[in-house]
Amino acid sequence: MTFHEIRFPASLSFGSVGGPERRTDVVTLASGHEERNTPWAHSRRRYDAGMGMRSLDDLSALIAFFEARRGQLFGFRWKDWSDFKSCKPSGTPHNGDQLIATGDGVTQSFQLIKSYRSGDSSYARLITKPVSGSVRAAIQGAELSEGTDYTVDTATGQITFSVPPEAGAAISAGYEFDVPVRFDSDRILTSVASFQAGTAPDVPVVEVRI
Structure with missing residues (x-):
């Protein structure tokens, strides 16, 4: 492209x-x-x-x-x-803003998403252009370190962990995006x-x- x-x-x-x-x-x-x-x-x-x-x-x-x-x-x-932003425009991105996936013990790469909710309905938007240096990620609420625990492809919105998250582990992230x-x-x-x-x-x- x-x-x-x-x-x-x-x-x-x-x-x-x-x-x-x-x-x-x-x-x-x-x-x-x-x-x-x-x-x-x-x-x-x-x-x-x-x-x-x-x-x-x-x-x-x-x-x-x-x-x-x-x-x-x-x-x-x-x-x-x-x-x-992954949060409200007036807020500061936090590692728990968006639940992006659940670990299966094998998969290492996950797509950033942003969920929009109203009542019982929701829509998951793919985030493909995160802003460099803005992504904060966590597994089971424990914040990780970019460059050590995970890397971010700012051209696709893929976040890749150095070790596959355990099965059932909640993977969350906060970020700015274009x-x-x-x-x-x-x-x-x-x-x-x-x-x-x-x-x-x-x-x-x-x-x-x-």
């Missing part, structure tokens, strides 16, 4: 708009009842990077980043300021006059599957 392990300037993504989207097929029957189904197991996020532009220097940084990614060709990391995205257009239309008048350019960004 053509992906650059570089983050879109966080100062520019701050103030952007966007969030998750789902795809649901809705069929209305003759009785008026509905049948609903989805072809997507996971949501996909979209953002508008143009809303974070505040100065002509910001526009210059945007254009440089866009050109270096060759438009839509190369993906990159994006900080979603409303959802970038969203893998690409530009959703091969062009950026800018107008200095419009920008100075308060009109931001339209710069669509869409999540990519890793």
Whole structure:
């Protein structure tokens, strides 16, 4: 996959708009009842990077980043300021934030996930772009040391333990993460006059599957 392990300037993504989207097929029957189904197991996020532009220097940084990614060709990391931690945005990641797996005594590598819960329902999101140095892991609540007890692949979100966790052991982690995205257009239309008048350019960004 053509992906650059570089983050879109966080100062520019701050103030952007966007969030998750789902795809649901809705069929209305003759009785008026509905049948609903989805072809997507996971949501996909979209953002508008143009809303974070505040100065002509910001526009210059945007254009440089866009050109270096060759438009839509190369993906990159994006900080979603409303959802970038394993805990609440106001909190500090803790090794017990997310239960990511249960040991079987054999498996050493596990995928980082983040669970979203509401009532009796929940959704497990795959976390593929953790921020380097932010991951804290624990087995049965006992915090481990990165580099000694486990390693983290920040390009895939895989955490690998030096020794397989025992069968039945709860494996948990806390972390910060980015969203893998690409530009959703091969062009950026800018107008200095419009920008100075308060009109931001339209710069669509869409999540990519890793």
